[in-house]
Amino acid sequence: MISGVINIKGKVKGKNLAVISGVHGTEICGVAAIKNLLPNINIIRGTVTFIFANEKAIRDKKRFVDKDLNRLFVKSSQLSSEQKRSYEYQRARELKGILRKCNALLDIHSSATPKAKPFVICEPRSFKVARYLPFSIVSNGWDKIQHGGTDYFVNKNGGQGICVECGYNFDPSAIKKAKSAVLSFLKYFGAVNGRKLTVRKQKLFTVKKMYMTKQNFKPAKHFKDFEFVKEGSLIGFDGGVPVKIKSDGGVVFVRGRTKPKEEAFLFGTPGKL
Ligand SMILES: [Zn+2]
Known part of the structure; x- marks a missing residue:
């Protein structure tokens, strides 16, 4: 038994799924959503593992x-x-x-x-399930430029890693959004019954580049996520x-940084799904 991990098995064989919250300890949204869903969840098919990731944090x-x-979800040899x-x-x-064995993962x-824009991060192999998640933006390309997330790790191991x-x-x-995402994810992969899946209208945003600081970074102004830049x-x-910026596109997660080799912002381009 691993602490902070709850494993529920359905009666019928099915997919091995994982739902993660609290990879970042301050992001209580996913933690609250899972705690709220757990008492009443009825897993009918496959196995679902609910994880409170960074327990101490x-x-x-x-x-x-x-x-x-x-x-940190990379090979140990890649870490300092x-x-x-x-x-x-x-x-x-x-x-x-746990993640190595899972067919699909939802990381919340x-x-x-305040006013942060909700969106899904996944690679093309998961666009089909992402259509049913309650988000208007789907963003891909992250695996190439930002290694070490749970979704990255699951993708690397042949599963479908999705981060919301x-x-x-x-x-x-x-x-509410997190709960809806969890239930739609579980329904899509057959783990729960009785939920109608709705196709969402979504736009694509492909991230192309991460700007790493040379010394530090001070944003020129406040940028909204996915804000268009010429x-x-x-x-x-x-x-x-x-x-x-060298070409037209958009920026995500623009933030002030005080040290060298820190992630300052992502640049990408909008597209159609
Ligand atoms: Zn986070």
Whole structure:
């Protein structure tokens, strides 16, 4: 038994699914959604494993204790010795055993930014299930530029890794969205009965590049997620040097950074599904 992991088996054989919350301890949205769903959930087919991922960070109301858990689902040889000394490294090792075996995963995240835009992150192999999740934006391309998330790990191991960003942490509608996403995900893969799946109108956004700081980063203004930026637009300053966009597209997660080699923002292009 691994702590913070609840395994429910249906009577009929089916898919091996996982639903994760609290990879970042402050993102209480998914934690609340799962706690809310668990008492009444009726898994009829396959196995569903519900996971409260970064248990210590959830308890301490911190994003993480030592290191970002969401970057540790890679081979140990790709991690620094500092990462390997972390509490999160041990936790990732425990959870990898579960994720390696799962056919599909839903990882629930939320944001510290009020008015954060909800969206789905998945690769083309999961576009079909994403259509039924309650989000208007589907974003792909993340596996190529940001390694070490649970969805990345599941994709690497031949499953379908799906991550949902549900909006602002403390917005009750984010919890509602998360619950709806979990139930639709479970229904799609046959684990639950009695829910009607609705096809959503969605736009695609493909991330192409992650801007890593050379020294630090100060955004030129507040950027909304997926905000359109024209070729040559100023996004911010790195060590005082202007950082401009080389072609038309959009930006996601633009944030101030104080150190070198930190993730400052993502650039991508909109498209059709
Ligand atoms: Zn998160």
